[in-house]
Amino acid sequence: MTRDLSHAAVMGRRNAIMQASMGLDYEEFITSPIAFEYERMMERASYPLEEIRRIQRETKVGDTPLYELGRLTHAVRRLSQPGKGARILLKDEATNASGSFKARRASVSVFEAARRGYPGVCAATSGNYGAAVASQAAQRGLKTIILQEVYDSRGVGQPEIVEKGRLCEAYGAEVLKLSVGPELFYYLLVTLEETGFFNASLYTPFGIAGVETLGLEIAEQTRARYGRDPDAVVVTHAGGGNLTGTARGLRKAGAEKTTVVACSVDLAGLHMASDRDFNRKSFTTGHTGFGIPFAVWPDRVDVPRNAARSLRYMDEYHLVSQGEVFYVTELLTKWEGLERGPAGNTSLTAAVALARELPEEHLVVVQETEYTGAGKHHNAQLAFARAMGIEVRRGNPEENVPGERIVIPETLAQVRGRRQDMDGLRVRYVRSALKVLPLDRWTPSDVAFVAQDVQMSTSWVKETAERASREG
Amino acid sequence: MQQDAVQGAWVEVERVVLRPEERAPQIPPETRAVPYVLRVSGFLDQEGAKLGDEIGVLTLAGRRLRGRLIAVNPSYRHGFGDTVEELLRIGTEGEPS
Numbered sequence: 001m002t003r004d005l006s007h008a009a010v011m012g013r014r015n016a017i018m019q020a021s022m023g024l025d026y027e028e029f030i031t032s033p034i035a036f037e038y039e040r041m042m043e044r045a046s047y048p049l050e051e052i053r054r055i056q057r058e059t060k061v062g063d064t065p066l067y068e069l070g071r072l073t074h075a076v077r078r079l080s081q082p083g084k085g086a087r088i089l090l091k092d093e094a095t096n097a098s099g100s101f102k103a104r105r106a107s108v109s110v111f112e113a114a115r116r117g118y119p120g121v122c123a124a125t126s127g128n129y130g131a132a133v134a135s136q137a138a139q140r141g142l143k144t145i146i147l148q149e150v151y152d153s154r155g156v157g158q159p160e161i162v163e164k165g166r167l168c169e170a171y172g173a174e175v176l177k178l179s180v181g182p183e184l185f186y187y188l189l190v191t192l193e194e195t196g197f198f199n200a201s202l203y204t205p206f207g208i209a210g211v212e213t214l215g216l217e218i219a220e221q222t223r224a225r226y227g228r229d230p231d232a233v234v235v236t237h238a239g240g241g242n243l244t245g246t247a248r249g250l251r252k253a254g255a256e257k258t259t260v261v262a263c264s265v266d267l268a269g270l271h272m273a274s275d276r277d278f279n280r281k282s283f284t285t286g287h288t289g290f291g292i293p294f295a296v297w298p299d300r301v302d303v304p305r306n307a308a309r310s311l312r313y314m315d316e317y318h319l320v321s322q323g324e325v326f327y328v329t330e331l332l333t334k335w336e337g338l339e340r341g342p343a344g345n346t347s348l349t350a351a352v353a354l355a356r357e358l359p360e361e362h363l364v365v366v367q368e369t370e371y372t373g374a375g376k377h378h379n380a381q382l383a384f385a386r387a388m389g390i391e392v393r394r395g396n397p398e399e400n401v402p403g404e405r406i407v408i409p410e411t412l413a414q415v416r417g418r419r420q421d422m423d424g425l426r427v428r429y430v431r432s433a434l435k436v437l438p439l440d441r442w443t444p445s446d447v448a449f450v451a452q453d454v455q456m457s458t459s460w461v462k463e464t465a466e467r468a469s470r471e472g
Numbered sequence: 473m474q475q476d477a478v479q480g481a482w483v484e485v486e487r488v489v490l491r492p493e494e495r496a497p498q499i500p501p502e503t504r505a506v507p508y509v510l511r512v513s514g515f516l517d518q519e520g521a522k523l524g525d526e527i528g529v530l531t532l533a534g535r536r537l538r539g540r541l542i543a544v545n546p547s548y549r550h551g552f553g554d555t556v557e558e559l560l561r562i563g564t565e566g567e568p569s
Contacts, residue, residue, distance in 0.1 A: 006494065120533060143533040163550055174512065176510055177510065179508055179510075181496065183490060187489060187508075274500045327562060330559050330562040331563050334562065374550055382559070387553075392556065392558065394558050
């Protein structure tokens with residue numbers, strides 16, 4: 001029997017393929033087209049935190065250092081009002097096996113795949129996650145297939161993604177290098193069906209639970225060293241898993257008052273599925289092309305319901321420009337003696353701006369770094385941008401235009417970031433939910449679910465949904 | 473680049489996964505105008521081949537896949553790029569640190 005491999009036919013089989021490749025039946029938790037039992041799913045489909053810690057220690061994940069960035073903190077204090085300038089701390093996640101926090105995310109999925117007897121794991125990702133899955137699978141004796149969006153139609157790939165592909169192969173993975181397009185998901189389904197491998201999706205309960213240890217460690221480390229909980233934890237935000245897992249871990253540690261701050265690189269004006277724009281982004285993740293759509297509607301992923309639900313946990317959302325991130329990345333290198341990859345420094349950039357506003361005794365934690373090297377380096381990204389015809393210069397970062405001009409600040413005082421309107425995001429979430437399910441079909445449990453997802457009252461959700469429905 | 477590959481050589485193949493008319497709905501026109509293409513590396517799984525031949529490879533995960541031979545001994549050439557001078561002065565400009 002020949003399987004129909006047309007796009008429509010494969011997408012039609014998606015639920016059956018997903019269920020077979022994860023051993024997790026989402027139907028058990030789904031209560032309506034928009035709502036599901038989130039906490040019950042997180043509890044049933046994962047492990048207690050201490051068990052996750054044990055799983056991660058088996059494969060060289062976690063227990064990463066938390067460093068104080070002394071010179072950067074001092075410089076921020078010099079720019080701040082008297083008494084302001086919070087202490088900036090950095091969680092050096094680059095020291096995990098495979099070089100990023102994504103090892104936490106991959107560890108539980110790969111453990112689960114091995115426990116359930118799958119012969120291998122598959123993941124669709126152009127990010128650090130591919131190498132994380134490959135490294136974890138190598139340690140547990142499983143095969144790995146990584147699907148990457150690498151090339152535009154001329155066969156040109158961003159150096160950072162090419163490097164991530166290399167690292168996957170270094171850990172023994174088969175890397176399927178695909179051209180630009182959303183059909184990456186289609187081809188993941190084809191591959192899962194063909195191989196019977198486990199779907200190590202970024203968005204399962206396993207993936208998110210693996211990040212909870214990151215929040216837990218931060219709380220433990222600041223308590224031990226400074227005798228207080230972190231006042232703010234800044235998280236680079238794309239698909240929402242890093243933020244969700246870290247925030248859940250902080251809560252489980254009892255750090256209830258910590259402000260959870262999301263940060264993305266502003267790529268306004270660039271289209272994520274465009275063959276032309278693909279190589280003009282200068283960032284492969286942690287940008288608004290993922291950050292905003294995933295915040296205002298998380299259920300756009302390769303599993304039936306997304307365990308990463310960023311608005312549930314996000315207190316603030318800051319955007320920074322490309323030039324600001326490159327500048328701060330260079331300062332981290334020159335002042336702090338740490339050379340790390342630019343994508344992981346997005347949250348550091350927002351932390352610099354945030355620390356200026358907070359009291360000196362406060363602790364602002366930047367919760368990740370990533371490895372750096374050939375291709376995955378800010379010089380490589382800027383040289384590539386120049387080769388693509390993008391202007392690169394020093395100046396006022398407000399003049400930065402994604403895809404056209406990268407403006408690297410001249411002074412630290414110019415690193416300001418921009419706070420986003422949280423209510424605006426919440427309204428967009430409600431509008432997205434209304435597109436999936438019209439208001440006349442909402443039950444009280446749908447209202448309650450949305451209220452939890454946007455951290456607002458049920459009466460706010462009802463009023464907002466009614467107004468949005470009237471406005472159409 | 474080498475032209476011929478012997479059995480067991482590390483090679484890269486390319487295959488059109490979806491032709492333009494088979495691609496997903498709702499993608500930008502410039503993306504829809506081009507095919508969806510896969511490249512994958514593996515060990516040549518036949519006696520010998522020339523660039524452009526339809527061949528089979530054995531991947532690092534042990535799967536047999538087919539495609540058109542586009543490179544023999546494919547190598548990573550990415551680096552740090554030409555020096556971006558603007559970066560060099562950052563952190564050494566007498567900033568208040």
